[in-house]
Amino acid sequence: MGRSPCCSKEGLNRGAWTALEDKILTAYIKAHGEGKWRNLPKRAGLKRCGKSCRLRWLNYLRPDIKRGNISHDEEELIIRLHKLLGNRWSLIAGRLPGRTDNEIKNYWNTTLGKKIGAQPTNQSRLKSKPPIDHKPTAIEPEAAPAQPQVIRTKATRCTKVLVPTDPPPRLSEPRPIDSTTPQNPLQAQPQQTHSVAPWGPTDFTPDYGTITNSNLFNEDYSYSNLLENVTPFKFEDWASNDCLENNAALDLDSLAFLLNSEEWP
DNA sequence: AATCACTCCAACCGCGACAAT
DNA sequence: GATTGTCGCGGTTGGAGTGAT
Known part of the structure; x- marks a missing residue:
């Protein structure tokens, strides 16, 4: 494609961030x-490139970041989501409140990859080192498939969102799934990008075609994300949260079902 | 105590996607 | 439709920390 560098690297600080830089960045983002x-x-007034600032904020300085001690539940969820999504760390991180894609990626490469016998993404550094002390664990699949089926979802940006002033009507009944509706909402849907919210102000017609695999996961103003913003949920209860009485809830239920399914790779 | 091997994680890099022009 | 600018993602690297010899 031929891109110019994101910024002139001359005169910029690189490497580890200082406490002062952190303070400046945090203060600036809090203000602006x-x-x-x-x-x-x-x-x-930082001598850093924008990318570096973004990364520092997203991976380290954000106030909602949970650090260290990835719980057993989180670990299990990471493994399941990785089976489902592959190395889509940002999507996986999106299902783990307070965790960053970088943290999950690192955790996978250093811990889980070995634990479940998968190839770490960082093969160049680890290729010469066989997994040490590889003992089966409770979460280790009995026979890992040679080529796990990975659904290549695609996160898309959605920068223009028309949010209706009225909330979407609550659905009293789940929409019946007909033969043309994919059972797996993460599968077989053409990529769609919304320029408006998936419901209309007066015409809310839930449809699997409007909540796509990408906007189910991405962090934009997708329907599911809006719901999350209204009622933040913890991943422990994400499939049973009462506030999700609509097709987004169905999608999450479907995802929960898939993750719990024995048949799903 | 010194050295080596290895782990872990913050940070960097390159690229693709999308929006704006 | 082509070009340019920006953002975000996934892969990779550098180096501090730690354990083994």
């Missing part, structure tokens, strides 16, 4: 919000 990463360093 996230975004406009390219201009942020200049405005904030």
Whole structure:
């Protein structure tokens, strides 16, 4: 494609961030919000490139970040989601509140990859080292498939969202799934990007075609994300949360079903 | 105590996708 | 439709920390 570098690297700090830089970045984002990463360093007075600022904020400075001690539940969820999604760390991280894609990726490469006998993504560094002390664990699949089926979802950006002033009507009944509706909402749906919210102000017609595999997961203003924003849920109860009385809930139920399914790879 | 081997994780890099022009 | 700018993602690397010899 031929891209110019994201920023001139001359005169910029690199490597580990100092406490002062962290403080400046945090203060700036608290005052002005996230975004406009390219201009942020200049405005904030940081000698860093915008990308670096973004990464530092997202992976380390964000106030909602949970650090360390990945619980057994989280670990299990990561493994299941990885089976389902492959190395889509951002999507996996999206289902683990407070965890970052980088953290999950690192955790996978250093811990889980060995635990479940999968190839770490960082093969160049680990290829010469066989997994040490590889003992079966409770979460280890008995016979890992040679080629796990991975659904290649695609996260898309959705920057323009029309949010109706009225909330979507609550559905009293789940929509019957007809023969043309994929049983797996993560599968077989053409990629769609919404320029408006999936419901209309007066015409809310739930459809698996409007909640797609991508916007089910991405962090944009997707329907499911809006619901999450209204009622944040913990992943432990994400499939049973009462606030999800609509097709987003169905999608989450479907996902929960898939993750719990023995047949799913 | 010194050295080596290895692990872990923060940070960097390159690229693709999308929006704006 | 082509080009340019920006953002976000996944892969990779550097180096600090730690354990083994």
